[in-house]
Amino acid sequence: MSFTIKDIAKISGVSTSTVSLVISGKGYISESTREKVQKVIDEYNYRPLRSARQLAANRTGNIGFIISDVHLSRSEAFYSRILLGAELEARNYDTYLLLSTVPVHINAPDDFPRFLKGRDVDGVIIVGSVSPILIDHILKLGMPIALVDYRVPGLEIDSIIMDNRYGLSLIVEHLVHQNVTHIGFVGGSFYHPSIKERFEGYQTAMERLGLGDISRNKNYHYLVEEETTTDIGSLGAEQLLKTVNNLQAIICVNDTTAIGCMNKLQSLGKKVPDDILVTGFDDVNYAALTNPSLSSIHVPKIEMGMGAMKLLMDKIENPDKISQTQLIPVKLVERMSSIRPNRE
Amino acid sequence: MSFTIKDIAKISGVSTSTVSLVISGKGYISESTREKVQKVIDEYNYRPLRSARQLAANRTGNIGFIISDVHLSRSEAFYSRILLGAELEARNYDTYLLLSTVPVHINAPDDFPRFLKGRDVDGVIIVGSVSPILIDHILKLGMPIALVDYRVPGLEIDSIIMDNRYGLSLIVEHLVHQNVTHIGFVGGSFYHPSIKERFEGYQTAMERLGLGDISRNKNYHYLVEEETTTDIGSLGAEQLLKTVNNLQAIICVNDTTAIGCMNKLQSLGKKVPDDILVTGFDDVNYAALTNPSLSSIHVPKIEMGMGAMKLLMDKIENPDKISQTQLIPVKLVERMSSIRPNRE
DNA sequence: ATATTTTATCGAACCGTTTCGATATTAATT
DNA sequence: AATTAATATCGAAACGGTTCGATAAAATAT
Known part of the structure; x- marks a missing residue:
């Protein structure tokens, strides 16, 4: 041929x-x-020829890309950019990326990605939280892992995370700079470390700026043990309006939540940003398209995907190297939703 | 081992x-x-073992998934669902999907997907429009192709497209049902067939309902030979407000455009839907999250991805089978942006 | 009863690489 | 000059499957 x-x-x-x-x-x-x-x-x-190479060299030249179905559908705009970044970097290693979604509550081993059942990948990138059962299984296979936007405390796994705490301090400072002090928080489930860190970041930053009373006051935050959705945003908005007098701003744990929050506020007759400021987190690609446009924390998603790929390939080449956690810097993107029109 | x-x-x-x-x-x-x-x-x-199998059987068990970088970044929410659908179906064939983006204006052969340079795939799925040079090249390799949301007239290639004309007739009918007749259209480049079909669908439907004068009147449509973006939506809104007296509704060629359109209208003091109705097309996942929520034509993206995969595998197994074009049905999703609050 | 066809199984070649060990040459060291 | 080390090349054995005849047994047709 x-x-x-x-x-x-x-x-x-x-x-x-x-x-x-x-x-x-x-x-x-x-x-x-x-x-x-x-x-x-x-x-x-x-x-x-790849297959001949693979057979002789006993490595596949493929990397598995695993994401829970819920995360993907809830935060598609976020995670698909990470995939893109990983694919970009994969080219430098002449490696292919195999995509697989897995159910959140995994039914082992039927729900395991099929590239694990065969021996079709040399390592995997996992984005977002995923069942510990799956992680355990992959580790037992002796297969290298790189985690993106997730961590498993106590395990030696390479991971890439964004600086959630710093991001929240940026938001809080920005809001305070807008002469606002009654700042609420709407968040979701804590089984995802990022969510937890964001809430903690909110509390720390508030404390530091002398607003500790507020950040410790349960009336000021609405937290649900669920995947973050627009619904949580609107429920949170509704709730905080009831429990807080003179609410001036709502920090949402991510953009999806923030959109739900803004829509609810507006349908309740509250204007954003005139009456209440709102912020998000992630800076997904439609955050700039909302009305008003949504202030958010920009997370370099492509870079995170690329970074994960690099970490993983490094681990594959030097399996004995000690695992590391990379903290990706973030920055504030000020848009309309958090700028007070009539500053005193 | x-x-x-x-x-x-x-x-x-x-x-x-x-x-x-x-x-x-x-x-x-x-x-x-x-x-x-x-x-x-x-x-x-x-x-x-996959590689052994591939080597012996002389097939890779991989399918290439090609998309132009511009399309992906402009319509990520749309195309990533198609990828997902294709991946879902790929499982039934024990096949893996290899993703590759290509520049719109391809610089052959450097910009060709790398799985084409190696012989790493048995066939490719192409989504959205892509350089004819690339298509030519793949055909010359004798490699089966399935097209999604694209067609190349004159070539015998399997393709899956949505029923754009029917979708537009649904929209026009719906608007007329809202007692609206002064209906404008905002669209983009015609090198993508879907865009063209939507405009034609608009004209045909208007004609059929006795509004031919309007649909043929240049004042009533804003068309640009560019990739559709939110910017085109806002430019279109601005333009139509100037050129049309008593503008009552704007049909946008897709959701992205519609969002830009709505935002511009609102910033110009026009209320949607109170003053002007707006509709989109595609029903991407954040169409329901805009304010007001956006009426759109729902396109079953997952199913289109699955369908493409089926067509392709069918072609690979029976290379002599004559190519077909599958028309995917669509439906109207009525949301707030196109419902007149105060019907006469 | 014999010839033919269908069903069942196997051995061996082959797919296109990588890599180990052998061998030959050249360079460096004593 | 003799020994050792470094450099350069090669042959052949893997790697783990598929598939093409060959062969034999069972079923069917003549």
């Missing part, structure tokens, strides 16, 4: 092993031979 | 070829042997 390594060997007058060495850059090859062979390779536009 | 077909053969007391036949379901195998072998396979949880 197509050209094989044997053809290249024959044409350049060397053995197949020599060609192989030239391609991989391993072992000793004289400069003259290298050039000679490389010229033939280029001329015939030869590329080694 | 892991179990191989030889182990299974030895344990069940047959040859490797017999095991292979049992697994593939090909050839003649007695019922008793099949059971015996299958039992061993199940017991040891054996799975053939």
Whole structure:
């Protein structure tokens, strides 16, 4: 069919092993031979066949990309950018990404990604929280993992997370700068570490700015042990309006929640930002499209995906290297939803 | 390392070829042997190694998924669902999906997806419009293609498209039912067939309902030869407000445009839906989250992805089968943006 | 009863690489 | 000059499957 390594060997007058060495850059090859062979390779536009390579070298050249179905559908705009980043970086390693969604409450082993049942990947990237059962299973397989926007305390796993606490301090400072002090918080389930960190970040920042009374006051926050949705945002808005006198701003745990929150406020006759300021987190691509446009914390999603890929490949090449956690910096994006029109 | 077909053969007391036949379901195998072998396979949880299979059978078991970078970033919410659908269906064929974005204006052959340069896929799914150069190249490779939301007139390629014309007739009818006649249209570039069809659908439907004068009047539509964005939506809104007296409704070519349109209208002091009705198309997942919520045409994206996968696999198995175009039905989703609050 | 066809199983070649160990040459060290 | 080390190349054995005849037994047709 197509050209094989044997053809290249024959044409350049060397053995197949020599060609192989030239391609991989391993072992000793004289400069003259290298050039000679490389010229033939280029001329015939030869590329080694992946499956043959995989079989002989006992590695697949594939990376699994795992995400829970709930996360994907709830935060598609967020996670699909991470996938994109990972794919971009994958090119540098001549690696392919295999996507798989898994149910949140996994029914082992039926619900495991199929690339785990076969031996079709050299490692996996997991984004967002995922059942510990699955993580356990992958670790038992001895397969390297890189986590994105998730951590498992106590386990030695590479992970990439954004600086949630810092992000929240940026928001709180910004709001206070708008001459606002009665700041509420709407959040979701704590089984996802990011959510928890954001709430804690809110509390710490408030405390630091002398607003500790508020951030410790239960009336000022609405927290539900559920996946964050627009519904939680609207419920939170409704609730805080009832329990807080003179509510001036609502910090939402993410953009989805913030959108629900803004819509509810508006349908209750409260104007954003005139009456109440609202902020989100994540800066998903439609945050700029809401009305008013939503202030948010920008998270470099592409970079996080790329970073995860790098960490993982590093781990695959040096399995003994100690795992690390990378903290990705974030920044505030000020839009209309959090700017007071009539500053005193 | 892991179990191989030889182990299974030895344990069940047959040859490797017999095991292979049992697994593939090909050839003649007695019922008793099949059971015996299958039992061993199940017991040891054996799975053939992909790369070995690929090498021997000369097929990769991979499908390429190609999308232009511009489309992906502009309509991520739309296309990522199609990817998801394709992946869902891929499981039924024990196939993996390899994702690749390509630049709109492709610089051949450097910008070709890398799975084409290697021989790493058995076929490709292409979503949205893509450079003819690329399509040509793939056809020359003799590789089967399935198109989603795109067509190349004159070429024999399987494709899946949504019923754009019908969708627009639904919208026009709905608006007329709201006692509205001065209906404008905001759209984008015609090199994407769907865009063109939607505009034509608008004209046909208007004509049919006796509003031909309007649909043929240039003042009533704003069309730009560019990728559709929110900006086009706001420019369109601005423009139509100027050129049309008593504008009552704006049909936008898709949801993204509609969001830009609504935001601009509101910032110009026009209320939606009180003063002007607005509709979108695609029903992306945040269409329900706008304020007011956006009426749109629901397009079953997951199903389109699944359908493309089926078409493609069918083509791979029967290369001689004549290509077909599947028209996917759509339906109207009435939300707040197009319901007149004070009907006469 | 014999010839033919269908069913069942197997051995061996093959798919296109990588890599280990052997061998030959050249360079460096004593 | 002799020994050792480094460099360069190659042959052949894997890697784990599929598939093409070959062979034999069972079923069917003549």
